[in-house]
Amino acid sequence: MTQSGKEILSARQVGFSVDAPGGRLDILKDISLDLNGGETLAIVGASGSGKTTLLGLLAGLDRPTSGDIRLIGTELKPLDENARARLRKRHVGFVFQSFHLLPSLTALENVMLALEIAGFEAPRKRALDALDQVGLSHRLEHYPRQLSGGEQQRVAIARAFAGEPEILFADEPTGNLDQRTGESVADLLFELNERHGTALVLVTHDMRLARRCGRVEEIEDGMLAGGEVAVDHA
């Protein structure tokens, strides 16, 4: 259920701060950005620049201390944790650096779990399709510990796309993989993204990966560096 061209995500003067012993510590300041259906955006920056925090706020995992975020046409500010969870389960997918598969569930069950949380009909059939798309139909009953890092991330990608979300958030999706595996996982991610027309927000410090996105925003000391980073679409 993708909405190509339509506004999917919009952040207006978003700030995030925490109380620290030395006083108030601003982690993010005055961030504004937009993303339409099917678009891809990379957020790059040094460690500690606040890019992962920004990803969490954009995905509704936490609330900004200032500013507004609209996700799938819904203001996040007035929503409590449960309401944001309901929004995520139908419209948002995730891929994490550490894969975050539940070790006690098989590959198939891990994918099914997300679908069941979202309340999809026939979760098993959808999960089987998704795993087939990432080339893992022969590993359905394997537990995460029986899979390689690349395979685990492919299960996580299948989990992310199985519910056909409108927007996918990926946090350093190749960060824990060697270069070759990382590239093949990235290929898969972009291929599925294109096929499903999903919007993608990707946090990385790997510029090669970032450049595969339509847009790259650099974050520095909690602020967007102003002006998009040049993207080489070669």
Added chain:
Amino acid sequence: MNATSLSLKLLTRQARSGALIMLFAGLVVATAALAAVSLFTDRVGRALERQAGEVLAADLVVTGRERLPEAYRDKAAELGLDTAEIALLSTVLFVGEESHLVDLKAVTEGYPLRGQLKLADRLGAAEETLAAIPEPGTGWMAARGLSLFETDTGVSVDIGRRPVTVDRVLTWEPDRGGSRFMLAPRLIIHMDDLLESELLGPGSRVRWRLLVAGSESAVAEFRRWVGPRLEERQGIETVAEAEADTGQALEQARRFLGVAALTAVILAAAAVLLAALRFSRSQRDLVALLKAFGAESRQILLALTLLLLWLALTAIALGGLLGFGAQAVIGQILADGPAGELPAARLLPLLGSGGFTLLLAGGFALPPLVALRTVAPMRILNRSLDARPGLAGGLWLLPVLGALTIPVLQLGNLRLAMIVLGGSAALAAVLALAAWLAMGLSRQLSKRTRADWRFGLAGLHRRRGQGIIQITALGLGLMALLLLMIVRAELLEQWRGSLPADTADHFVVNIQPDQTDAVRDALVEAGARNVQVRPMATVNLIEVNGEPPPDHRWAGQVNVSWIDRLPPANRVVEGAFFAPDATGEISLAQRWSERTGIGLGDTMLFEAGSRRFEATVTSMREVEWESFNVNFFILLTPSAGDALPHQFIASFRMPEEAGPLRAVQQGWPNVSIIDIGALLDRVSEIIDRVSRAAQVVFFFTLVAGVVVLLAALEATRDERRQEAALIRALGADDAMVRRGLLIEYGAMAFIAAVLATGGAAITGWLLARELFEFAYRPSALLLTTGFLASFVLVIGSGWLGNRSVLRTSPIRILRAGG
């Protein structure tokens, strides 16, 4: 910074660490259980010591089944010794429609020669010491007796034909002995009343005691004089022997409660080990940092040891306090009579339980902390460069040694300790296996369920090692408590209910041959049913197959009876029962035959007075002893028996009120009526009291089980929070996370509750079958209550330990490195 201040800093800064709290809780529970038991047994021990010399109310006692000869008293007087005489007799007393078994003690002037009686004017009144004995016509009854009869001082009772007015409450008598929890209530009367009661007919079951006291040398002289003059069924008791007896009773009580405490200690040790492993893991970064900054291994080791010492000392203080409270409860439950009979608890035994706690800390918590010594400072740069934590090689030996040493030291008996350890280990293994199977099954079932069920049950399966430990630990504690509840509430009651309606519940002994018919008629008139009267004689077994009997335990005096046909509730299993007019034949009960090895075809030679007779075993009988009819191991032919000096014994069933039996007792004062129902009530009461005392101790076992559960939870908290954050990020709301946890802990609680309830019911059934020989059926109500209580407890503890998991924010998933 020196090691002491480092240890204090580590302790205070991490005082809120879950692992440290669990470690502390484990040590507290162990201390409390041990302290409760050692404080209580110390009190009982001192109560007995306080009576040293008083246990006999004399320095020496001559005992006999008949009144002791005048010559003994004369000799004692000649040696300048004080004497007094006691006669002891169990008899049923009647007050209105109430009848109860009473331990009657008739005394002469001078009693007690050592120690003092304490009395009160009425129930609840202040006690005072009195150096006198009851006036003739009056008696002093123990408070429990008056309570049983639902009366107070001023009531009149008939001792045989002699009316006696109870005018004081007996609160203390020195020669009560170690069986203080066992006897029927005491009634002390003047010897003249007993002598005039006509209770002392031939063959009466009175035990006579001549008390002697005076200078050590005169007592020794008397002993030398009387020793060779003792007749058959006479004996001597001294203070040392009496103390050995009471000491044995105390030792048994101490062991029983010690075993109960030990199960709590074993579980607490498991909790301590789990928590220490977790704490050790959480300290690795800190230790690596300290090392990188230049701290030496030795200094860190010392600081960690000191930290544990501070923790153990605090636990000893708190556990000691809790144990102190618990022993007061045990003392109340087991006290016979007004509180204050036992001396106040003192603090000395706490040193012992404190020592055990230090041993527990050293054996179970120190090894994981010592293992921190090996943390590589490189860990600070790269965690993967640090070897996996663990108890390398020899360090595992410490907990193992601790597990073996503590029970031996605590019980002071290697064999018993090994039995308890082996028993607990076997039980734990059975529970663990059952838990493992149940978890495997739940995982299979979860594949066919919805997301929340799958998530919850998969969590249980994923942490099944921890889960098995949790279920086993809680299962053991719950099972022990439930089993005691079953024994208390149901087993005895059902056993009595399982007896046929006309099962004898009274005996009348000492009926003389010329009284038999009249007594039988009077019993029937009083409403007795199933009256059976049997002759009985006491004979000496001299030879078996021409040889003296090989075993002194059953040789000598035996009771025999005779009958012309096979008695009811008997079945011949070997040979053929003798004909009515047979001679020289004998029938043996199978149980006695198994004990003695005497069997079919063996010849036995008996002696009665100056007469000797021989008979050959021609049949073996299986006897239904639980019928409570009068049954004998040895049955003679009527022709052999009728010639022996004998008396009769009757058994019967008395429906409802025993009041009409008063006429029988008054009509024939020499006979003794024994109320088996009253005896059974007394046995039930003892079992009830001991079970309740044990429940107090087993309560600590349950608490230790809960600590194990929380310690295991603590060890997996990070993992759970991670999982909760993930499913939240995937869109699960609070309700789903809650449901997942509820399902995981509900399944665990269900398995633990089924195992504990089922285990207790099966053990109760086995006990009933082996000890009471009836088929026990646990009541649905008790099992349901036990199951629900277990279920709620486990699920509640799980919920309590998982509160932080419920509060986990999904943003955590992005911050965790994985």
